[in-house]
Amino acid sequence: MTLPVTTPPSSPARGEHDRTLLREMLRIRRFEEKCAELYSAGKIRGFLHLYIGEEAVAVGAMQALTPDDAVVATYREHGHALARGISANALMAEMYGKQEGCSHGRGGSMHVFDAATRFYGGNAIVGGGLPVAVGLALADKLQQRPRVTACFFGDGAVAEGEFHESLNLAALWKLPVLFLCENNLYAMGTRLDRAQAETDISAKARAYRMPAEWTDGMDVAAVEAAVRQAAESIRKGNGPAFIECRTYRFRAHSMFDPELYRDKAEVELWKKRDPIAAHIARIKAAGVSDDEIAATERDVSDEIARCVAFAESAGWEPVENLLTDVYTPRP
Amino acid sequence: MKTTYREALRSALREALAKDPRVFLMGEDVGRYGGTYAVSKGLLAEFGPERIRDTPLSESTFVGAGIGAALGGMRPIVEVMTVNFSLLALDQIVNNAATIRHMSGGQFSIPLVIRMATGAGRQLAAQHAHSLEGWYAHIPGIRVVTPATLEDARGMLWTALEDPDPVLIFEHQTLYNMEGTLDGEGPVDIDRAAIRRPGKDVTVITYGANLWKTLEAAEMLAREGIDIEVIDLRTLRPLDMTTIIGSVQKTRRAAVVDEGWKSGSLSAEIAARIVETAFYDLDAPIARVCTAEVPIPYPKHLEDAALPQPHSIATAVRQVLARA
Numbered sequence: 001m002t003l004p005v006t007t008p009p010s011s012p013a014r015g016e017h018d019r020t021l022l023r024e025m026l027r028i029r030r031f032e033e034k035c036a037e038l039y040s041a042g043k044i045r046g047f048l049h050l051y052i053g054e055e056a057v058a059v060g061a062m063q064a065l066t067p068d069d070a071v072v073a074t075y076r077e078h079g080h081a082l083a084r085g086i087s088a089n090a091l092m093a094e095m096y097g098k099q100e101g102c103s104h105g106r107g108g109s110m111h112v113f114d115a116a117t118r119f120y121g122g123n124a125i126v127g128g129g130l131p132v133a134v135g136l137a138l139a140d141k142l143q144q145r146p147r148v149t150a151c152f153f154g155d156g157a158v159a160e161g162e163f164h165e166s167l168n169l170a171a172l173w174k175l176p177v178l179f180l181c182e183n184n185l186y187a188m189g190t191r192l193d194r195a196q197a198e199t200d201i202s203a204k205a206r207a208y209r210m211p212a213e214w215t216d217g218m219d220v221a222a223v224e225a226a227v228r229q230a231a232e233s234i235r236k237g238n239g240p241a242f243i244e245c246r247t248y249r250f251r252a253h254s255m256f257d258p259e260l261y262r263d264k265a266e267v268e269l270w271k272k273r274d275p276i277a278a279h280i281a282r283i284k285a286a287g288v289s290d291d292e293i294a295a296t297e298r299d300v301s302d303e304i305a306r307c308v309a310f311a312e313s314a315g316w317e318p319v320e321n322l323l324t325d326v327y328t329p330r331p
Numbered sequence: 332m333k334t335t336y337r338e339a340l341r342s343a344l345r346e347a348l349a350k351d352p353r354v355f356l357m358g359e360d361v362g363r364y365g366g367t368y369a370v371s372k373g374l375l376a377e378f379g380p381e382r383i384r385d386t387p388l389s390e391s392t393f394v395g396a397g398i399g400a401a402l403g404g405m406r407p408i409v410e411v412m413t414v415n416f417s418l419l420a421l422d423q424i425v426n427n428a429a430t431i432r433h434m435s436g437g438q439f440s441i442p443l444v445i446r447m448a449t450g451a452g453r454q455l456a457a458q459h460a461h462s463l464e465g466w467y468a469h470i471p472g473i474r475v476v477t478p479a480t481l482e483d484a485r486g487m488l489w490t491a492l493e494d495p496d497p498v499l500i501f502e503h504q505t506l507y508n509m510e511g512t513l514d515g516e517g518p519v520d521i522d523r524a525a526i527r528r529p530g531k532d533v534t535v536i537t538y539g540a541n542l543w544k545t546l547e548a549a550e551m552l553a554r555e556g557i558d559i560e561v562i563d564l565r566t567l568r569p570l571d572m573t574t575i576i577g578s579v580q581k582t583r584r585a586a587v588v589d590e591g592w593k594s595g596s597l598s599a600e601i602a603a604r605i606v607e608t609a610f611y612d613l614d615a616p617i618a619r620v621c622t623a624e625v626p627i628p629y630p631k632h633l634e635d636a637a638l639p640q641p642h643s644i645a646t647a648v649r650q651v652l653a654r655a
Contacts, residue, residue: 070403104436113435120402121434125426131392132427135399135407142355142381142405149399162422165389169396172387325437326471328495 018283019296021063021220025055025276026300028079031088032251034304035078035095035109039255043311044095047124048109051079053250056275057182058083060223061150061245064231067117070149072133075110075124076249080152085117088307098314105317106325126187127160129153130179134166137175137240148234150178150227156187158204159195167208167242174239178230179205181244182217188253189261205242217247218273221282248273332514337507339481340370340446342516343488344408348378351406354492357384357393358410367412368448368507394420394445398427398497401443406492411447414463414501428497429472440495444488449477450503450540450590451638457626460634462590464501464539465597468567474498475567476521479542481511483565486519494521503540503590524571526578530560533648534578536601537588538564541639545588548644559648567597572604579609584651586618588639593621618647 032050039048051058058079065071065084073080081091086102094101095109103113103122111122120136123129133151140147157163158181170177181201185192192199205212211233215226223245230241248270252259259267280293334342347354356371362385365372375383386393390411397409411417417424424445431439451460468475474496478484484502491498498521527542528549537545542563549559560578564570579585585605589598602617623637 101436103434103438106436107434111434113431113438115435115438120399120439121431123427125422128395128422128426131395131423132399132402134392135396135401136403137399138396139400139403139405142400143403161389162391162395165387165392166395168387169389169392173384325433325435327474328432328437328440330495 018286018288019292021059022276022279022283022293023296023300024059024083025220025279026296027082027088027303028055028058029276030300030304031082031091031307032078034308036251036255038095038308044109046108046110047075048255049076049253050251051076051249053270053274054182054184054217054247055079056220056223056279057180057217057245057247058152060220061180061227063224064227065148065150068145068147070118070120070136070147071152072120072129072136072149073112073122073152074126074129074154075122076154077112077122077152078109081112081114081119084119086112086114086119088303089310090114092307092311093314096311096314098311099317100310100314104325127153127157127162130157130162130166133177134170134175137170137177138173141173141175146235148176148178148231150180152180152182154187155181155183155185155192155201157181158201159187167205167210167240170240171208171210174237176234177240178227178234179240179242180227181242182247183244184247184249186249186253186262189257191261202242202244210240210242212242212244214244214246217245218275218278220275220279332512333510334481334513335507336481336484336509337368337370339484339513340488340502341372341374343485344371344374345377347408347489347492348374348382351492353404353406354408355382355384355405356408356410357386357397359386359388359412361385361410366410368504370507371410390416390419391423395423395427397443397445398423398431398441401441402439406442408444408446408492411445413459414447414449415458415461417447417463424467424473424497425470429470432496433472441497442492442495443497444491444500445497446500446502448504449501450505451622451627451634452505452540454629454631454634455504456629460504460627462622464499464567465589465591467499468597470568472496473568474521475501476565477501477503477539477567479503479506479539479563479565481509481513482515483519485513485516487521489518490521493518501539505540521566522571524565524574525563526560526574527563528559528561530558530582532557532582533559533584533586533651534562534575534582535559535586535588535644535648536562536564536575538567539590541588541590544639544641545644547641548648551641551645552648557648557652557654570601570604572608575601575605576609579605580612583612583614585613586620586644586647586651588620588644590622590639592624593619594624596621615651615653618651620644620647
């Protein structure tokens with residue numbers, strides 16, 4: 001399998017924003033490394049899908065969104081949740097299933113929701129979030145709110161009918177949706193070229209008559225630039241846009257995956273393009289010091305330690321509450 | 332006021348659209364075509380294409396878009412042409428509409444109304460005529476209502492729109508042309524079953540178009556001196572067991588009429604709940620009248636034979652009374 005062609009790195013980003021991007025990617029990386037440990041320790045159960053390797057996509061994209069925008073994500077959404085502003089405490093408590101979790105423990109790893117940041121899941125049906133994103137955007141259009149709904153999904157979703165239906169409807173009705181395809185080359189264990197007759201994903205989106213491009217999903221600055229441009233166009237009322245972010249998942253699909261479907265050499269090759277290492281190299285070249293980078297690492301490490309302590313001390317919802325939140329309480 | 336079931340539905344839609352700017356209707360051919368069953372005829376001219384939205388044939392996405400729009404502060408009414416087509420949107424209904432409130436720990440409610448036609452009786456064969464509302468009634472997180480009368484056709488929509496959670500409205504295909512007089516125009520509750528005919532000998536529980544077949548059976552039986560009590564469930568989820576059990580404790584005998592198939596059906600659920608709560612009040616086994624275990628056939632004589640009919644309902648009641 002050859003690597004996809006990538007865009008050249010954009011001009012060296014600078015200053016505070018660079019350190020923000022680093023911190024946000026590191027938060028995701030360290031949070032998930034801790035999750036893997038906690039999974040082995042039996043603290044986190046169910047399915048756990050790690051985003052490690054793909055951090056540049058969520059972090060780059062979130063920079064271009066405002067608090068009024070909406071986010072719809074997949075079951076591999078810890079990165080999006082953290083980058084969107086859900087606290088590590090609330091997210092880790094959710095991983096534990098504790099009542100202080102962002103979904104009050106009812107969702108777990110795959111179903112992160114947060115009204116305050118307009119984070120609408122955490123959808124674990126591949127493709128199932130796209131129609132919801134279209135509807136959120138329809139509500140904004142009908143209410144004449146200049147918002148964007150950012151909809152993240154993987155290359156696997158491209159094979160689903162809901163992908164095609166949703167792109168068509170969003171384009172037909174000129175809805176303010178930003179479709180962000182995280183192409184990590186594998187739908188669980190099925191490589192893109194084993195599932196798709198046409199592997200150029202953005203070409204499919206162009207067929208629905210929306211602006212569509214691909215970008216290097218291992219380059220946080222490239223993702224940010226592409227998403228800023230697309231979001232700006234959407235906010236002007238030009239209808240939906242589509243960005244394919246070419247990326248790679250360094251870890252297994254979930255904690256139960258023996259990775260029989262890909263070569264270790266391929267994984268190692270992609271790890272050489274680690275988005276965090278690449279960003280560090282770039283910002284060091286731009287003058288950020290080793291001390292500043294080490295300080296960022298320490299801050300993140302402290303935050304992760306605090307969120308684990310928070311989740312440990314958080315409470316279990318009383319069993320008497322089992323049936324709450326199935327229906328809205330009525331007066 | 333003389334009206335039809337179709338006009339009652341339309342007048343409810345019109346009132347909702349006029350009353351609440353957040354309400355809009357979307358679905359296949361609801362606009363220019365006027366609705367497959369002509370329910371929305373004229374509404375496009377009256378309310379415009381922003382609020383009466385023709386969708387492509389993509390059930391999963393326009394139902395999912397209804398969910399998203401509800402999350403975004405609107406009050407969408409989504410029309411799905413028939414219950415058979417709603418299977419293309421099962422993912423959105425079952426995996427999203429029914430679960431998001433729970434999965435989000437109560438942060439997001441989904442005030443969405445989905446209307447669809449259901450049922451057989453018009454020779455539409457096996458992909459347009461099934462009665463799958465009982466499946467939906469299986470799912471926690473949604474509410475399922477089945478207007479059988481003009482008053483409910485007129486009044487349930489507004490109540491459903493006011494409900495903070497997803498409500499599915501099933502309109503039986505054979506009812507659209509039903510004529511009658513409608514007195515009140517206000518909203519009706521969607522919590523309670525209704526006793527449509529009081530009686531003392533047997534409780535017959537039904538819903539939707541089978542209410543009318545059951546009332547016809549009641550007339551036949553009355554001529555034989557058998558006085559049945561007819562309950563119209565109105566809401567299939569949650570079931571109003573208080574009304575059902577109260578009636579069964581009075582009559583001590585029960586039959587269930589359900590256009591779904593018997594195996595794994597709503598009729599099975601109702602019978603089981605009666606047995607769980609009121610076994611010792613029963614003087615006879617519970618009878619069930621359901622659709623024969625066959626995909627709905629096209630020829631009229633076979634379709635008629637497959638469905639509950641007044642005579643088969645009457646026969647079941649006689650058996651419950653051991654007078655067969």
